[in-house]
Amino acid sequence: MPRWEPDAVGRLQAAAIDLFAEQGFERTTVAEIAERAGLTKRTFFNHFADKREALFGPVSERQRELVVAEIAACAGSVSPVDAVLRGLQAAADVMFEERRAAVARRREIIDANPELREREWGKRAALADAIVEALRARGVDSGTALLAAGVGVLVQQMAMRTWAEAADGRPLREHLSDALLSLHAVIGQRSV
Amino acid sequence: MPRWEPDAVGRLQAAAIDLFAEQGFERTTVAEIAERAGLTKRTFFNHFADKREALFGPVSERQRELVVAEIAACAGSVSPVDAVLRGLQAAADVMFEERRAAVARRREIIDANPELREREWGKRAALADAIVEALRARGVDSGTALLAAGVGVLVQQMAMRTWAEAADGRPLREHLSDALLSLHAVIGQRSV
Structure with a gap:
């Protein structure tokens, strides 16, 4: 037994x-x-x-569920990219905010191993898919949904890094909105 | 023998x-x-x-090489995101433009299989890493390089889809620049 x-x-x-x-x-x-x-x-x-799954497992599923639930709960007036940001922020508050040291250690382990990085990208793809579906359910066209989901995955990736490295104690949700602003700025830098 | x-x-x-x-x-x-x-x-x-590698193999390596070479060849005045776009366009012209039907078939096969999708995300991660390195060599800071590389991967993913599905005969390089404009528009749609 x-x-x-x-x-x-x-x-x-x-x-x-x-x-x-x-x-x-x-x-x-x-x-x-x-x-x-x-x-x-x-x-x-x-x-x-x-x-490999011991590093991902239910964390990734739970994050997807929280992100999707928050996107579904947003008012219709919320733009696709803002709905995605709010979804990621909701998951950040519940799942990651209190676990910064553990997240940073996990980051180092994954970065050191190509197999783990591949699995992580697979999980990101699953998150992107879930976001696309949640946005489509709000009536967002598939092209916009794909781009907004891609933005979400990228912003999440960036914010997790700056938050884990930063000593300023600002919450992950702020790193998420900052990452979105930085992304907008980088894309807006056109030289032609 | x-x-x-x-x-x-x-x-x-x-x-x-x-x-x-x-x-x-x-x-x-x-x-x-x-x-x-x-x-x-x-x-x-x-x-x-x-x-799995039979679907990726040297194609991914060659693409990385072409993208990185073009980024390195851009004048210093070219912005990070434009250097990335030019890199992707250079690879598009050489590797994909004449092979639209084969690319579309390959897309369907990958979409139908989770193992293949995971491997594809691994290849995208390798492309993103190579772009980050090429941008860092131009003196771009690591945060901007990470975001610009993420943008590149997303724009490539989007453009390959619209180009493979479109019947208008416009070249992949134009789908790439359109995808970048669409991405900028989606991120600019803030509701708060």
């Missing part, structure tokens, strides 16, 4: 991040992750398809 | 696209691809690490 496992997912993810940071992603086995978490390999595979 | 293989890579890629379109990506084996191309499995693995 499996023993009672309070927050097995959270413990496995924390153990995975610790071990990946200590000894590298490649050199860490699922058995080691499970052991560190005080759980079994079997429990690991009940929750994650593979070692 | 392996026989002489004129353009083995091109033949293997064409055979892979044909078979993936005919019977699906999952159901196609490397042995079938090699047979269709009149080559051996061994030759396949001399050129590609796996089945």
